[in-house]
Amino acid sequence: MIEIRDLSKTFTLHNQGGVVIPVMQGAELTVAKGECVALTGASGAGKSTLMRMIYGNYLAAGGSIVVNGVDVVRAEPREILALRREVLGYVSQFLRVVPRVPTVDVVAEPLLAVGVDARAARARACDLLARLNIPERLWSLSPTSFSGGEQQRVNIARGFAHCYPAMLLDEPTASLDATNRETVLSLIEEAKARGAAIVGIFHDEAARERVCDREIDVAVYTPSMAGAA
Numbered sequence: 001m002i003e004i005r006d007l008s009k010t011f012t013l014h015n016q017g018g019v020v021i022p023v024m025q026g027a028e029l030t031v032a033k034g035e036c037v038a039l040t041g042a043s044g045a046g047k048s049t050l051m052r053m054i055y056g057n058y059l060a061a062g063g064s065i066v067v068n069g070v071d072v073v074r075a076e077p078r079e080i081l082a083l084r085r086e087v088l089g090y091v092s093q094f095l096r097v098v099p100r101v102p103t104v105d106v107v108a109e110p111l112l113a114v115g116v117d118a119r120a121a122r123a124r125a126c127d128l129l130a131r132l133n134i135p136e137r138l139w140s141l142s143p144t145s146f147s148g149g150e151q152q153r154v155n156i157a158r159g160f161a162h163c164y165p166a167m168l169l170d171e172p173t174a175s176l177d178a179t180n181r182e183t184v185l186s187l188i189e190e191a192k193a194r195g196a197a198i199v200g201i202f203h204d205e206a207a208r209e210r211v212c213d214r215e216i217d218v219a220v221y222t223p224s225m226a227g228a229a
Contacts, residue, residue, distance in 0.1 A: 001166050001197035002031040002054065007063035007073075007221075009049060023049055027063070027221040029199075033165070036188065036198040038212040041219040047201050050218055051168050054199065055090050056080040067166055085113050089167045091159035093174060095143060095151040103146075103154055104129065104139045110162040121161075128157035131183050153180060160187050167191060169200035173207045185211055 007027035013019045024046045031037050039047040052058040054065055056072045065072040068087045070079055084090070089110070097106050107125035112118060129139055132153040138146065143154045156172060172188070173181045181204075188211045191198065202208035208215070 001033050001068060002029070002199065003064075003066045004029040004054070005064045005066075007050075007053065007065060008061045009046075009053060009058065010061045022223040024218075024221050025223050027218070029216055031166075031197040031199055033195040033197050034192050035214070036192055036200060036212045038200055038202050038208045038215045040208075040215050040217050041222075044222075045217075045219040046222050047218050048170065051090075051170060051199065051201065055084070055088065055168055085110075087165050089159050089162065089164035091156055091167065091169045091172055093152065093155075093170050095155040095158075097143060099144050100142050102140045103134065103143045106143055106154060107157045107161050110158060114162060116162075124161055125157065128161060129154070131187075132157050132180055133183075149175060149177075149180075152176070156184055156187070160191065163191075163194060164196060166197045167199075169198060169202075171201055171203060173202070173204045181207070 004027055007024065008022070009024040011021045011023055013021060027050065029037065039050060041047055049058060053060050054067065054072065056075070060073045063073065067083060070083050072080065072083070075083070104122055104125045107128060108118075108121040111121035111124060126139065130136070134150060134153055134157070138150070143151055146154065152175065159167070169188070172184050176184060185207055188198065192211070200212070202212065
């Protein structure tokens with residue numbers, strides 16, 4: 001489902017005379033359906049950089065990133081957008097939404113984008129919000145006014161609303177209490193059971209051991225001269 005071959009990445013420091021910094025070289029990764037792979041390595045090793053390249057936010061310098069048959073490195077923008085809409089979900093640590101949109105609609109939006117009936121989409125959104133202990137009185141409000149923990153749970157609900165065949169998870173259990181942490185781990189297990197291929201960053205060691213099948217230390221792909229990425 002996800003296949004990375006000979007992937008490299010550089011950053012150009014335009015404010016320092018165009019100095020080119022190599023941050024990743026020769027990265028290799030294959031993730032099968034129903035498998036969860038954890039990216040490990042010290043801060044600056046390139047974990048987030050690799051995730052952003054898979055999602056198409058960062059352009060690779062070389063190599064390939066094939067997700068469900070689409071090479072993200074060479075794909076047209078419309079292909080990237082279609083991949084994100086239908087195939088590749090991304091649960092980041094931060095919620096970015098249009099202000100004044102009700103929380104239930106924020107969570108339902110990925111389903112509406114793939115043609116799910118509005119009633120079914122909202123029902124799925126309500127189920128996830130309830131599972132993640134977002135009070136029902138808040139569902140009609142914009143999540144932009146919520147606490148950080150509430151926004152994180154809304155972001156998780158939105159990320160798991162559509163049954164994406166592939167998912168990227170950036171610290172999905174960070175800062176969660178025990179109850180909500182358990183819910184998130186259950187959602188990951190359910191996604192694996194339906195065949196989702198998952199790549200994640202998990203600093204929570206116990207969570208990593210529970211849901212991840214393998215660990216990849218991305219530091220082995222970081223050139224010694226690279227700075228933090």
